[in-house]
Each structure stands twice: as C-alpha cells, then as structure tokens.
Amino acid sequence: MNTYAIGDIQGCFASFMRLLERCRFDPVADRLWLVGDLVNRGPRSLETLRFVKELRNSAITVLGNHDLTLLLAAEGFGKRGKGDTFDDILHAPDRDELLFWLRHQRMCHVENGHCLVHAGLLPQWTVADAQALAGEVESALSAPDWRTFLANMWGSEPAVWSDDLTGWPRLRVIVNAMTRMRFCTPIGVMDFHAKGGLDNTPTGHVPWFEAPGRRSADTALVTGHWSALGLKILPNLLALDSGCLWGGPLTAVRLEDRAVFQVSCSDEEIRAW
Numbered sequence: 001m002n003t004y005a006i007g008d009i010q011g012c013f014a015s016f017m018r019l020l021e022r023c024r025f026d027p028v029a030d031r032l033w034l035v036g037d038l039v040n041r042g043p044r045s046l047e048t049l050r051f052v053k054e055l056r057n058s059a060i061t062v063l064g065n066h067d068l069t070l071l072l073a074a075e076g077f078g079k080r081g082k083g084d085t086f087d088d089i090l091h092a093p094d095r096d097e098l099l100f101w102l103r104h105q106r107m108c109h110v111e112n113g114h115c116l117v118h119a120g121l122l123p124q125w126t127v128a129d130a131q132a133l134a135g136e137v138e139s140a141l142s143a144p145d146w147r148t149f150l151a152n153m154w155g156s157e158p159a160v161w162s163d164d165l166t167g168w169p170r171l172r173v174i175v176n177a178m179t180r181m182r183f184c185t186p187i188g189v190m191d192f193h194a195k196g197g198l199d200n201t202p203t204g205h206v207p208w209f210e211a212p213g214r215r216s217a218d219t220a221l222v223t224g225h226w227s228a229l230g231l232k233i234l235p236n237l238l239a240l241d242s243g244c245l246w247g248g249p250l251t252a253v254r255l256e257d258r259a260v261f262q263v264s265c266s267d268e269e270i271r272a273w
C-alpha cells in the first residue's frame with residue numbers, strides 16, 4: 001500500500017486526474033491524503049467533491065478554509081468572494097449529500113508519524129493536543145446545532161490560543177490556526193493579513209512552522225494552504241500547496257519514501273477565476 005499526500009486541488013479536477021495517473025494510484029490498494037481546499041477558485045469543484053467522496057476509505061481529507069467557505073455559503077452565512085466558483089455544487093441534485101459528507105470530514109488526521117492539517121498548528125499544541133482540539137470542532141460540525149456553530153465560526157478574533165478559552169472563541173482559534181494561519185508571533189499570535197511568501201514575513205512574526213519551541217515539531221506535518229511558500233519538504237514538514245491555480249504544478253508526495261510527483265496545471269484552471 002502506498003499513501004499519496006496531495007496539495008490543494010481547489011477544483012482543478014483535470015490536473016488531479018492526471019496526477020493520479022502519474023502516481024499510478026490504485027484506489028483498492030493505495031490511499032490518498034488530501035490537505036483540504038478540495039473546492040473553489042478552480043473550474044470543476046463539483047466533480048472533485050464527488051470523486052473524493054466516492055473514494056470512501058481510500059481517501060482521507062481534512063477541511064480547508066475554502067471547504068468551510070462552501071459550507072457557510074450553503075447556509076447563507078459569510079461573505080461570498082468574487083472569485084468563488086462553487087455554485088455548481090450549490091445547484092447540484094446531490095448537493096445535500098455532498099455537503100453532508102464534507103461537513104463530516106476531519107480537521108486533523110494523525111497516523112504513522114504524520115499529521116495531516118490544512119494550514120498549521122499553533123506552537124503551544126502537541127500533536128495529541130491538536131487531535132483533541134480538532135475533535136472539538138468536528139463535534140461542533142456534526143452536532144444537532146451545527147448551523148449555530150457555522151454562524152459563529154468566522155472571524156479573526158481571538159488571534160491567540162489560551163487553554164482557558166471556551167465556547168465559540170475557543171473553536172474559532174482552532175479553526176483559524178488549522179485552516180487559515182501562515183504567520184504568527186513566536187508566542188503564537190496569528191496574523192491573517194500577510195499572504196505572500198517568506199519575503200513578506202510581517203515584522204515580529206515567523207512562519208508558523210518556525211515558531212521556537214513548537215511542540216508539534218517531533219512529527220512530520222503534512223499541510224497545504226500556502227501557495228506562495230511553494231513546495232517545501234523538511235524532515236518534519238511537507239508543505240504541498242505548489243500553486244496549481246496560479247500556474248504552478250499540482251504535487252503529490254508518497255509518504256513511504258517521499259517520492260515527489262507533479263503535473264502542470266492546465267490553462268483552463270489558471271483562467272477559471
């Protein structure tokens with residue numbers, strides 16, 4: 001069995017299919033780890049979501065900010081972005097099944113010395129902490145009053161973790177770290193404005209994975225979300241968003257031996273938004 005970890009697909013279904021061919025992915029024997037942001041910006045979000053859902057136990061996906069944006073939009077919450085391209089899902093005959101499936105995906109998955117999460121982990125969290133905190137959000141997303149959670153989920157405050165946080169602010173910090181974070185201060189105050197690469201690190205901040213004393217540094221984190229960072233492979237980090245939407249490739253890394261597979265995206269995908 002091989003495990004292929006794949007960066008942000010964002011509706012780039014054609015590239016996704018070419019990448020699976022390139023890897024010779026076998027849905028019976030192999031598994032996919034998807035870093036989230038399956039949908040939005042690219043041209044074929046609906047087919048991407050249907051395909052991953054049909055893979056059942058052969059694919060593990062964690063939720064990204066664009067996946068959550070879709071769940072919010074489906075309930076009439078949040079601000080629609082000009083570049084949103086998931087109306088095909090909202091109008092699909094199988095919309096309810098797809099959104100139900102998406103809402104029940106995880107925030108974080110840990111197995112065999114790897115931790116899959118869309119954006120990153122705050123410096124105070126061990127991987128075991130992150131699993132427990134992810135579970136709090138997953139419970140809120142599947143609880144009977146999940147709509148109330150969605151209505152209170154979005155927002156950039158508070159920007160820093162405290163074990164004493166409770167209620168919506170607590171869940172909001174977990175969601176923001178795991179799905180939106182790029183930079184934080186050395187003590188883990190998150191910044192949500194800077195969007196570029198390491199050249200644009202805001203004063204007083206560090207890329208989240210370089211926070212000193214980060215307690216998850218003993219585990220290989222598998223992440224996406226940060227296309228301006230590009231593909232970054234370190235002993236304890238596989239950052240896989242190589243910017244397919246921006247003209248970059250779509251990347252897979254085979255976790256067993258860290259072999260890298262890439263396909264270039266198509267013009268249709270770059271132009272979609």
Ligand SMILES: [Mn+2]
Nearest residue numbers: 037064065225
């Ligand atoms: Mn993202």
